[in-house]
Amino acid sequence: MSQKRYRISLVLLLLFVLFPNTSFASSGETKIVRFPTVASVDDLVVANESTTAYNRALFKHWIDADKDCFDTRVEVLIAESKIWPKFKSRCKVTTGEWFSVYDNKTITDASKLDVDHLVPLQEAWQSGADKWSNKKRQDFANDLSEGNSLIAVSQGSNRSKGSKEPQNWLPTSSYVCQYLIDWVDVKKRWNLSVDPVEKDFLKTSLTTCTNGGAPVSTNPSATNNSNTTTPTKTSGPVVSETGAPKGATAQCKNGTYSFSKTRSGTCSRNGGVKEWLVSN
Ligand SMILES: [Ca+2]
Ligand SMILES: [Ca+2]
Secondary structure (H helix, E strand, O other): OOHHHHHHHHHHHHHHHHOOOOOOOOOOOOOOEEOOHHHHHHHOOEOOOOOOOOOHHHOOOOOOOOOOOOOHHHHHHHHHOOOOOEEEOOOEEEEEEEEEOOOOEEEEEHHHEEEEEOOOHHHHHHOOHHHOOHHHHHHHHOOOOOOOOEEEEEHHHHHHHOOOOOOOOOOOOOOHHHHHHHHHHHHHHOOOOEOHHHHHHHHHHHOOOEEOOOOOOOOHHHOOHHHHOOOOOOOOOEEOOOOOOOOOEEEEOOOOEEEOOOOOOOOOOOOOEEEEEOOO
């Protein structure tokens, strides 16, 4: 499952759990549904930020956890490209088509993208990660387990964000509500605290996040989800498994992508090979 699709599924699941009697089907009437994460803000531990010296080097990234030759940054780029990207030296993405939800920009040159830690590493450090092991910090910095920890966005938007918190920086696009939801969700999943000012801002802001029944309708990239979340091959032949050349990339049956120099074991932890892809 791609990252954005997972994110949307998660939000839908939360809505159905919290509002079991609410119909989200299109019926012509507008339903106002408050984002459920308003309550979740109260579930976060409130604490003043740690003032111990921050060192970015203590959050090792980007690693290649599954050793498929795509490091974490490349994994995100592949997952979020609207088209099957092109590669250099087999493991690096050069071009594709990405939509930077922070500033509504379409980007085709991978070098123009940053993969953003939605909750910045420094913010994580100040919110409890200063007490973590280096291994846990590495896991956080390379978190692909959910779709909202890492996001490919324009360099300009990411660098204006820096390590700022929501009260000091928000996307210029209509992605704001989703951003706030993701911020709370990441902090909750990693048991990171919020400081009092941050908590007040999150609670106030999230109460203004309503919608007409489509939970992520303010996310432009999600409005056409079926087309935007699954990379599709735009060039090069699809070949059978037996005919796959060395170095081919495979789409696995669970929707992830895998690369193997020898083909052996490719997608073995991801449901097997669905099809082999060869980029021109
Ligand atoms: Ca990898
Ligand atoms: Ca904070």
